[in-house]
Amino acid sequence: MVSMKDISAECGVSIATVSKALNDHKDIGVETKAYIRRVAKEMGYFPNSAAKTLKTKRSYNIGVLFAVDDHSGLTHDYFAQVLDSLKCTAEDKGYDITFLNSSSVRPNKMSYLEHCRYRGFDGVVIANTQFDHPEVFELVQSDIPSVTIDHIFNNVSAVISDNVKGMRDLLHYVYEKGHRKVAYIHGADSSVTRSRLASFYKTAAELGIEVPDEYIGKAAYRDTKATHIETERLLDLKDRPTCILYPDDFACFGGINAIYERGLKIPHDISIAGYDGIRIGRHFEPQLTTVKQDTKGLGQSAAEKLISLIEHPKTTIVEQIVVEGEVYPGSSVGDLT
Numbered sequence: 001m002v003s004m005k006d007i008s009a010e011c012g013v014s015i016a017t018v019s020k021a022l023n024d025h026k027d028i029g030v031e032t033k034a035y036i037r038r039v040a041k042e043m044g045y046f047p048n049s050a051a052k053t054l055k056t057k058r059s060y061n062i063g064v065l066f067a068v069d070d071h072s073g074l075t076h077d078y079f080a081q082v083l084d085s086l087k088c089t090a091e092d093k094g095y096d097i098t099f100l101n102s103s104s105v106r107p108n109k110m111s112y113l114e115h116c117r118y119r120g121f122d123g124v125v126i127a128n129t130q131f132d133h134p135e136v137f138e139l140v141q142s143d144i145p146s147v148t149i150d151h152i153f154n155n156v157s158a159v160i161s162d163n164v165k166g167m168r169d170l171l172h173y174v175y176e177k178g179h180r181k182v183a184y185i186h187g188a189d190s191s192v193t194r195s196r197l198a199s200f201y202k203t204a205a206e207l208g209i210e211v212p213d214e215y216i217g218k219a220a221y222r223d224t225k226a227t228h229i230e231t232e233r234l235l236d237l238k239d240r241p242t243c244i245l246y247p248d249d250f251a252c253f254g255g256i257n258a259i260y261e262r263g264l265k266i267p268h269d270i271s272i273a274g275y276d277g278i279r280i281g282r283h284f285e286p287q288l289t290t291v292k293q294d295t296k297g298l299g300q301s302a303a304e305k306l307i308s309l310i311e312h313p314k315t316t317i318v319e320q321i322v323v324e325g326e327v328y329p330g331s332s333v334g335d336l337t
Contacts, residue, residue: 011039022047028234051076056058062306063121065100065112065136067129076222077250077278078295079128082149082305084123085299090148092306106229112139116194123306125149131191145309147302150192155318157309159302160325163192166291167199169327170245170273175207178336182209185217185230187247196275201244212239219248224254231258235270242271243333249274249281249290256284267334277328286331293325 003106020028021036022045060327087097095337100115112135116124123145129136131151140156141147142234148158157170174182184200187193204211214237219226227246231254235238246252251275256266266286274281277292301321308316 001042002040004045007040007043007045010043011036021216029272033132035249056081057110058122058310059120060282061121062095062097062303063100063116063119063124064097065124065126065129076128077280078248078276078293081295081303082127082217082299085296086303087299089300089303090307095307097125097211100124100143102104103178111135113142113144116142116144117234122310123147125302125306126151137149142167145306147306149272149298149302152191152320157305157318157320159298159305159321159323161192161293161298162322163276164199166293166327167196167323168203169208170275170289170291171200171209171326172201172330174243174245174273175209175332176269176337177243177271177333179333180209181215181239181241182211182219182243182245183215183234184211184245185219185227185234185242185247185251187219187251188231189241202225205245219247219254222250224257227251227254228258229254231255235259235262240270242336244270244272246274247277249276249288252281254290271333273330273333278323281328284332288328289330290328291325292328294323297323 004015004018011018013032015030017028018036018040021033021213022035022040024170029217061092064083066079090097098121101110116139121144124139125147126136126140127149131148131153135271137153138151140148146156150156150158150160152160160206169175171182182204184197184289186197186200201211215234219230231244233322234244235258241278244255246255255272259266259270260273266272274288274290275293277290279291281288301323305321
């Protein structure tokens with residue numbers, strides 16, 4: 001096994017200089033650092049993680065608590081992109097990530113907190129789980145640094161999508177296209193849903209759009225069966241909407257099928273819009289109008305915030321980081337002006 005002593009002999013520098021170069025210290029010349037790192041790589045050097053852990057009292061391993069109701073896992077279009085950004089950012093800073101299992105398959109059915117301690121995680125990111133579960137609450141109240149994504153706890157840092165602005169911008173876009181009869185099929189109850197729904201009602205009132213109760217529907221996120229049923233109900237209304245907003249892009253496809261089954265065309269006969277900006281929506285014809293969320297920014301911000309909490313616990317401020325998305329116009333909202 002190649003050691004720092006071997007590298008120092010090859011480069012003609014001290015072991016201390018090799019250590020500084022490999023640990024990316026700033027008090028060493030850029031060219032010298034690059035040279036030592038190149039030689040180390042050519043010699044097949046790998047840092048001893050056990051020694052690093054002993055020295056820093058860190059495992060350089062971050063836990064990720066992630067669970068989705070539809071069991072889509074990392075095939076979940078939106079969260080897959082968020083977590084990929086989280087992973088890349090963490091790895092760039094020298095950390096690995098490990099997913100926490102559900103209680104049914106954890107060793108001895110440990111709680112989330114017990115499992116984090118068992119694994120020796122330096123910190124944990126909590127995303128898209130049952131946030132009101134007692135085990136989750138126990139975890140965020142512990143001394144293990146944690147960051148949540150799209151959910152807010154007191155005294156816990158959170159990275160959240162700007163769902164209020166996203167819905168406001170989307171409804172403004174639809175309004176500017178001449179639509180005054182806008183229905184909204186929202187997702188299952190969550191802080192995200194509540195923010196979007198409140199923003200929908202508030203923006204509609206500001207624009208002078210009346211929203212009859214029958215224009216509001218509910219379907220779980222990514223539930224195409226439920227959105228199919230809700231879309232059929234909206235199409236059966238005597239005074240049906242000219243545009244339907246869906247809880248997310250994937251759920252849109254249930255509505256699209258219902259519309260096509262009626263022999264209707266999008267956007268000629270009725271307009272639709274989604275939320276999230278997943279790739280498949282751009283391959284649909286007509287391209288799906290949606291709010292494209294900054295998934296890279298969400299994952300990157302969550303990783304950076306957690307690592308700051310781990311490495312600088314006394315100076316890192318607990319805060320809510322809001323990440324904005326933007327309306328992707330697509331062509332599924334027709335122009336009625």
